[in-house]
Amino acid sequence: MAHHCELDGITIEAQADEAAAVANGMMLRGREVTLELPFAPVRFYRHGWQSWSLTTWQGTGERIPRSKPALLLPMQTDPRYARDDRPNGSWVGAVELPDGRILLLASIGLETHVALEGNRLSGWCEAGPVKWLVTVGTESEAFNRYASAIQSALGRGRAGDPPRVWCSWYSLHAAIGERILHRVIGQVTGMPFEVFQVDDGWQARIGDWEANDKFPSGMEALAARIRDAGFVPGLWLAPLLAVPSSRLHREHPEWLLRDGKGKPVPAGFNWGEPLHALDDARPEVLAWLASLMRKVRAWGFSYAKLDFLYAGALPGVRGNGMPREAAYRNALRVMREALGDAYLLACGAPVVPSVGLCDALRVGPDVAAARDVPRDSRLLANHATPGARNAVRTTVHRLWLDPLFHVDPDVVYFRTHRCGMHSAEKGLLRDLASVCGFRATSDIPGWLEPQERADLLAFLASRPRVRRTGRYTFAVDGRPVDFSAAVPLPAPMRLAGALVGWLAGRRWVLRLFDRLQRRSLARMVQEDFSGS
Numbered sequence: 001m002a003h004h005c006e007l008d009g010i011t012i013e014a015q016a017d018e019a020a021a022v023a024n025g026m027m028l029r030g031r032e033v034t035l036e037l038p039f040a041p042v043r044f045y046r047h048g049w050q051s052w053s054l055t056t057w058q059g060t061g062e063r064i065p066r067s068k069p070a071l072l073l074p075m076q077t078d079p080r081y082a083r084d085d086r087p088n089g090s091w092v093g094a095v096e097l098p099d100g101r102i103l104l105l106a107s108i109g110l111e112t113h114v115a116l117e118g119n120r121l122s123g124w125c126e127a128g129p130v131k132w133l134v135t136v137g138t139e140s141e142a143f144n145r146y147a148s149a150i151q152s153a154l155g156r157g158r159a160g161d162p163p164r165v166w167c168s169w170y171s172l173h174a175a176i177g178e179r180i181l182h183r184v185i186g187q188v189t190g191m192p193f194e195v196f197q198v199d200d201g202w203q204a205r206i207g208d209w210e211a212n213d214k215f216p217s218g219m220e221a222l223a224a225r226i227r228d229a230g231f232v233p234g235l236w237l238a239p240l241l242a243v244p245s246s247r248l249h250r251e252h253p254e255w256l257l258r259d260g261k262g263k264p265v266p267a268g269f270n271w272g273e274p275l276h277a278l279d280d281a282r283p284e285v286l287a288w289l290a291s292l293m294r295k296v297r298a299w300g301f302s303y304a305k306l307d308f309l310y311a312g313a314l315p316g317v318r319g320n321g322m323p324r325e326a327a328y329r330n331a332l333r334v335m336r337e338a339l340g341d342a343y344l345l346a347c348g349a350p351v352v353p354s355v356g357l358c359d360a361l362r363v364g365p366d367v368a369a370a371r372d373v374p375r376d377s378r379l380l381a382n383h384a385t386p387g388a389r390n391a392v393r394t395t396v397h398r399l400w401l402d403p404l405f406h407v408d409p410d411v412v413y414f415r416t417h418r419c420g421m422h423s424a425e426k427g428l429l430r431d432l433a434s435v436c437g438f439r440a441t442s443d444i445p446g447w448l449e450p451q452e453r454a455d456l457l458a459f460l461a462s463r464p465r466v467r468r469t470g471r472y473t474f475a476v477d478g479r480p481v482d483f484s485a486a487v488p489l490p491a492p493m494r495l496a497g498a499l500v501g502w503l504a505g506r507r508w509v510l511r512l513f514d515r516l517q518r519r520s521l522a523r524m525v526q527e528d529f530s531g532s
């Protein structure tokens, strides 16, 4: 049905089942809604599906190159829209009008997507009709209104300051073991962290969440050691994934999410193996997830970093026909409840479906000890993989989510040892962490020079006053900070990219890469932790 609307002096022709004026905008209802604007917008706000997905303002005529290879796409974005070349995004789309104001179209519901074609902004839902907010204002007004609307519908995470976290990933990666962690715990003891978080590398397999043989004393003993040192024990898991080599995969093939042909839905490739997703609409899977979370609590961990959560919302055939994001949200709720009062950080997570069920959400790709990895960004057009520039770009476009959960920009670096970033780049990550108010690092104290250690301690203790002065600029305790250099996408290298893209799509290449990476990490850890 057509509705003729006036919004802040702009005449919009809207198609929707219903339309009603609300404070500061309009509420539409429908499975599909379209807004015909009286002029061509200048820029489109593209909101990525999950934590790592590219989120940025783009030119309305700008075509973002498709990322390669297809095998890795499910880890980067919603695979259903990965081939949609229009400016498009998940749940929310906004346009910048010629006069600088922002017009935002966003669903108060799940399973939705927004795209721009010429002057027409459209939104649709994969499930039934939903409510849509249309609002015009400054950038912060428009996004704040959307954040409060989602908060009213879905709730929010716990209030108060986020904990300060020491996380094992960005120094030791999967080369952790209890001997090394005990030494790191010794070094971190007395430093002002609330949480010591054990990341990827403790588990037998992705899917088999038991200690591997590098943790002969078991997870309960590790948690006790962390608690004795004065920290809240934190643990990483990817509970919605299973790799083919896992016992879970072998013993419960019926738990895997499958496509219309009965094949497991591809969920990416990592750890040298294809990733498969669990069918989170199955009651047995939900019961297993709850008992896994209770087990982690019983071990003594009360901070859970639940990762690769997008797997639970991939398109597939769910037995009860439940829409994919609703199924994911229900699984997250089950895990949330089983975790009791533990702190829940969602990572690799579909953003809006996680609201109200997590305390923190990673809002960008991983940082890394390098500003940019040209292989990924320029050859593969992949802006969702580890690298400081990718992390800053997406995070700075997601700060409006702050009222809904603790906004996690990932860790910061102070070290020079085993870090390829210049001090200005490390400084930018620290400033972003200050803007987010989330403080975490993986720097091993023994790797730090005295000045670096002093800077880390000062950073952990600091509570700077942050004022936003522009889209990408801030005053942090009065000092101007500008993130705009991280925003432009690096120029693609198409020809070489085609070759590297082909190679990166071969499983044997990915397996080889994984093996080489593991070997060099093991060597590094051996060098750094031999002797004493």
Ligand code: 9PG
Binding pocket: 052, 075, 169, 199, 200, 236, 270, 307, 347, 348, 365, 366, 384, 385, 386
């Ligand atoms: C552990 C890590 C850390 C990290 C998480 C997640 O291939 N990929 O695209 C890819 C992206 C992110 C990623 C790993 C692989 O990192 O964000 O903090 O916990 O898993 O494996």
